[in-house]
Amino acid sequence: MSALPAFEAVAVDYWAVAPMLVVVAGALLGVLVEAFAPRESRHSAQVALTVGTLVAAFGVLVWRSVNHHSVTFGGSVAVDGPALFLQGALLVMSSVAVLVMAERFGGVGGDAFTPMGASTPGSSQEAAAAKAGYATSEVFPLTLFAVFGMMIFVSANDLITMFVGLEVLSLPLYVMTGLARRRRLLSQEAALKYFLLGAFSSAFFLFGAALIYGFAGSTDLAKIQSAIAQGTTGMDGLLVPGVLLLIIGLLFKVGAVPFHMWTPDAYQGAPTPVTGFMAACTKVAAFGAILRLVYVGVEGSRWDWRLGIAAIAILTMVVGAVLSVTQTDVKRLLAYSSIAHAGFILVGVLAFSKAAVSGVMFYLVAYGFATIAAFAIISMVRQGGSEASHLSQWAGLGKRHPVVAAVFSLLLLAFAGIPLTSGFTAKFAAFAPAVTSGGTAGVLMVIVGVLASAVTAYVYVRIIVLMYFTAAPEAGEGEEVVALMPSIGTTVAITVGVLATILLGIWPGWALDLAGRAAQFML
Amino acid sequence: MTNPYVPLLILLALGFGFAALSVGTSLVVGPKRYNRAKAEAYECGIQPTPRAQGGGRVPIKYFLTAMLFIIFDVESVFLYPFAVAFNQLGLFALVEMVLFIITVFVAYAYVWKRGGLEWD
Amino acid sequence: MGDAAVTIGTGEQVMFWILAPIAVMASLGLVFARKAVHAALGMALTMIILGVFYIAQGADFLGVIQIFVYTGAVMMLFLFVIMLIGVDASDSLIETLKGQRWAAGLLVLGLGGILVSAVGSVTYGLSDGVAQTNTSKGNVPAMAELIFGRYVWVFEVTSALLITAALGAMVLAHRERLGKGPNQREWSRRRFEKGENLAGLPVPGVYARHNAVDTPALLPDGSISELSVSRVLSAREQTRSPLADLEAEDAIRAEIESGSER
Numbered sequence: 001m002s003a004l005p006a007f008e009a010v011a012v013d014y015w016a017v018a019p020m021l022v023v024v025a026g027a028l029l030g031v032l033v034e035a036f037a038p039r040e041s042r043h044s045a046q047v048a049l050t051v052g053t054l055v056a057a058f059g060v061l062v063w064r065s066v067n068h069h070s071v072t073f074g075g076s077v078a079v080d081g082p083a084l085f086l087q088g089a090l091l092v093m094s095s096v097a098v099l100v101m102a103e104r105f106g107g108v109g110g111d112a113f114t115p116m117g118a119s120t121p122g123s124s125q126e127a128a129a130a131k132a133g134y135a136t137s138e139v140f141p142l143t144l145f146a147v148f149g150m151m152i153f154v155s156a157n158d159l160i161t162m163f164v165g166l167e168v169l170s171l172p173l174y175v176m177t178g179l180a181r182r183r184r185l186l187s188q189e190a191a192l193k194y195f196l197l198g199a200f201s202s203a204f205f206l207f208g209a210a211l212i213y214g215f216a217g218s219t220d221l222a223k224i225q226s227a228i229a230q231g232t233t234g235m236d237g238l239l240v241p242g243v244l245l246l247i248i249g250l251l252f253k254v255g256a257v258p259f260h261m262w263t264p265d266a267y268q269g270a271p272t273p274v275t276g277f278m279a280a281c282t283k284v285a286a287f288g289a290i291l292r293l294v295y296v297g298v299e300g301s302r303w304d305w306r307l308g309i310a311a312i313a314i315l316t317m318v319v320g321a322v323l324s325v326t327q328t329d330v331k332r333l334l335a336y337s338s339i340a341h342a343g344f345i346l347v348g349v350l351a352f353s354k355a356a357v358s359g360v361m362f363y364l365v366a367y368g369f370a371t372i373a374a375f376a377i378i379s380m381v382r383q384g385g386s387e388a389s390h391l392s393q394w395a396g397l398g399k400r401h402p403v404v405a406a407v408f409s410l411l412l413l414a415f416a417g418i419p420l421t422s423g424f425t426a427k428f429a430a431f432a433p434a435v436t437s438g439g440t441a442g443v444l445m446v447i448v449g450v451l452a453s454a455v456t457a458y459v460y461v462r463i464i465v466l467m468y469f470t471a472a473p474e475a476g477e478g479e480e481v482v483a484l485m486p487s488i489g490t491t492v493a494i495t496v497g498v499l500a501t502i503l504l505g506i507w508p509g510w511a512l513d514l515a516g517r518a519a520q521f522m523l
Numbered sequence: 524m525t526n527p528y529v530p531l532l533i534l535l536a537l538g539f540g541f542a543a544l545s546v547g548t549s550l551v552v553g554p555k556r557y558n559r560a561k562a563e564a565y566e567c568g569i570q571p572t573p574r575a576q577g578g579g580r581v582p583i584k585y586f587l588t589a590m591l592f593i594i595f596d597v598e599s600v601f602l603y604p605f606a607v608a609f610n611q612l613g614l615f616a617l618v619e620m621v622l623f624i625i626t627v628f629v630a631y632a633y634v635w636k637r638g639g640l641e642w643d
Numbered sequence: 644m645g646d647a648a649v650t651i652g653t654g655e656q657v658m659f660w661i662l663a664p665i666a667v668m669a670s671l672g673l674v675f676a677r678k679a680v681h682a683a684l685g686m687a688l689t690m691i692i693l694g695v696f697y698i699a700q701g702a703d704f705l706g707v708i709q710i711f712v713y714t715g716a717v718m719m720l721f722l723f724v725i726m727l728i729g730v731d732a733s734d735s736l737i738e739t740l741k742g743q744r745w746a747a748g749l750l751v752l753g754l755g756g757i758l759v760s761a762v763g764s765v766t767y768g769l770s771d772g773v774a775q776t777n778t779s780k781g782n783v784p785a786m787a788e789l790i791f792g793r794y795v796w797v798f799e800v801t802s803a804l805l806i807t808a809a810l811g812a813m814v815l816a817h818r819e820r821l822g823k824g825p826n827q828r829e830w831s832r833r834r835f836e837k838g839e840n841l842a843g844l845p846v847p848g849v850y851a852r853h854n855a856v857d858t859p860a861l862l863p864d865g866s867i868s869e870l871s872v873s874r875v876l877s878a879r880e881q882t883r884s885p886l887a888d889l890e891a892e893d894a895i896r897a898e899i900e901s902g903s904e905r
Contacts, residue, residue, distance in 0.1 A: 134819070149803070160794060171808065175814060241758055
């Protein structure tokens with residue numbers, strides 16, 4: 001035994017991973033609060049703790065981690081420009097999303113969440129739990145765990161790290177999807193569908209990782225890259241199937257067609273603030289992982305699989321745009337819109353240039369802020385105590401609640417990519433590299449992207465017309481569609497979303513510059 | 524060099540052999556006097572229900588117990604190599620392991636305090 | 644050991660050709676079994692055989708963990724879930740989407756074909772990495788060095804996964820008691836306030852002949868006391884009739900009386 005090299009602990013750059021450590025520490029504290037704090041004070045304590053943790057983590061990231069670009073933990077974690085940029089974006093967006101989740105509308109616990117997840121929907125026990133002031137404040141530590149997983153995901157430099165990150169971010173989301181206060185059966189069904197398809201996609205990812213390991217003899221992205229560069233004899237057959245399976249596993253999470261089946265159901269069934277969180281942050285995390293995988297790990301083999309992914313991108317844009325036309329539920333409509341957006345972002349990913357990385361990152365930020373605010377508004381619009389998510393219920397909202405309708409219209413215009421909103425800049429930032437460095441396929445994808453944008457613009461404008469130029473149907477006393485008065489947290493969240501949308505639309509230079517400077521991957 | 528699994532296989536064979544022998548011997552040697560009461564499940568006279576309450580479904584509470592078991596089972600998977608290689612690994616691994624155990628015990632504290640282990 | 648990994652021994656070959664078909668059949672059973680329990684058992688069998696394969700290939704730790712965690716713990720969880728939905732529950736044969744089965748089968752064949760042709764075209768070099776590790780460091784210590792070395796971050800992160808599992812299970816499956824349950828003092832106070840059955844319910848059984856819970860007690864006038872047996876047993880019609888005991892008693896009494904006359 002003495003001849004063997006002794007075990008040496010890996011070198012760890014603690015400042016590089018400090019933001020993640022802060023988040024997981026906050027999550028653990030949150031669990032302890034759930035265990036020991038008295039019931040009445042849990043909600044406020046959790047909200048304060050969660051937002052505080054996220055802000056503190058962001059502070060640490062800006063203060064220290066930005067100077068600690070490093071590949072640490074023996075190469076399994078890479079904290080580089082894109083990782084830090086996306087982690088920062090995740091932290092800011094999730095703190096905004098948590099503010100929306102904390103909305104109580106005068107109740108005891110979070111308004112969107114069931115008082116007791118284990119009670120039978122519609123049972124007397126559920127009503128009694130609501131009356132007794134029970135609340136599922138576990139969603140806050142769960143959110144922190146999800147954010148932790150997302151941060152791991154965007155900084156994972158090893159397929160095993162990436163897989164564990166994927167699970168850490170997914171598990172809390174599956175649970176949170178099933179905790180809606182209203183329409184609980186729908187919510188539980190959504191959670192089950194999301195869980196089953198998510199587990200299925202994890203299996204794809206693992207299968208791909210196994211094939212890649214067979215090819216490269218390592219799960220380290222750097223080693224995979226050098227194995228591709230050297231070329232191995234006889235094992236090449238494993239590479240392309242492996243890469244495709246890995247990417248398919250990741251595309252499940254962003255909801256690219258044909259792996260989008262869970263998206264509309266999960267988005268509709270989940271508590272609306274969770275939908276916002278999921279749509280914004282999961283997309284950031286998953287695209288972060290895709291970027292690292294295809295730019296760092298398997299970039300050398302891209303000519304073998306690029307066209308397949310391009311086909312998926314085109315399909316995603318077309319299906320997302322076309323099916324959003326037929327939707328009658330606002331949440332489902334935004335779900336299909338998010339599918340289309342995933343396609344637009346994929347166009348940027350496939351351009352394979354540094355500008356593309358920054359464009360994609362900018363797009364993710366722009367889309368994320370608008371999405372969280374949009375779902376926050378959907379959670380405010382009510383009819384008879386439940387969310388008015390059917391499109392027809394939104395008719396005439398502009399007359400009764402001009403501010404709410406105006407804000408929602410602005411966000412929709414951003415989704416559509418109208419100039420002077422963040423959506424336009426984002427689309428430009430993602431599409432331009434595809435034209436310059438994407439070749440014929442890139443140009444084709446951009447053409448399809450622009451056409452799909454036009455289709456989705458029609459859908460969004462239709463909603464705006466509905467809100468402003470259609471009379472609301474006659475409703476009895478107490479049955480009108482109203483927008484509830486949001487608390488300070490939700491107001492802040494919506495304001496941040498709107499400001500980001502306008503700011504990134506009118507004055508995007510600084511953000512594009514920041515993304516551009518952060519766009520260099522490290523090995 | 525003999526395969527290290529040979530003793531295991533022998534033990535397995537011995538186990539099967541012993542079980543077969545015991546059951547077989549009692550079949551041959553034991554007295555057989557059957558009556559109706561002996562064939563019943565409970566000798567106190569209660570008949571077992573033809574169908575369990577709730578269509579044979581067990582309460583969800585068991586799931587919690589099973590889940591907790593899995594958590595500590597998985598923990599032990601990491602504990603085993605840690606214990607085997609403890610001498611080589613040194614202080615760093617000890618600290619990491621303690622951190623890991625503390626984190627998992629946070630979950631345990633939560634389940635305990637919230638009454639997940641109570642059975643009423 | 645170094646040679647053993649490069650050329651596959653006869654024993655291992657025999658074992659493979661016996662166990663592999665069983666594993667394939669068990670996994671087909673997992674897919675096609677109508678009853679959830681049968682599917683779960685098929686899965687357990689497949690996983691045990693996989694564990695045996697791992698051990699045979701020199702990955703002792705992995706093999707033991709496979710049996711210990713998957714076949715032991717995870718399968719147990721599966722069986723629990725099956726018990727939760729009812730052991731008798733079985734698949735519905737109704738297709739909600741028409742033609743879905745055929746389309747799925749076609750796509751599976753396509754994907755399988757692509758994968759098999761791609762993976763099948765590979766010429767595998769003979770690797771003896773495991774054997775080398777086993778002889779130089781030992782299987783488990785080498786594993787430990789990876790877990791606490793390069794993958795120590797992943798290892799710590801796993802604990803987050805475990806906590807999430809506990810949180811999720813509690814949130815979705817644990818019904819907290821709404822308010823406090825009454826204690827014994829509370830119960831007895833209630834009983835006296837109601838003024839019924841102050842001394843408790845009558846116990847079941849007749850004389851010394853039967854004290855089983857399914858035999859109702861007899862009141863002084865010879866009628867049956869419904870209160871003395873559990874309502875559950877009466878609802879299931881599992882109570883005995885004490886009248887047979889009365890007949891026996893009459894017989895004894897008659898015997899005693901006839902004896903005194905003699």
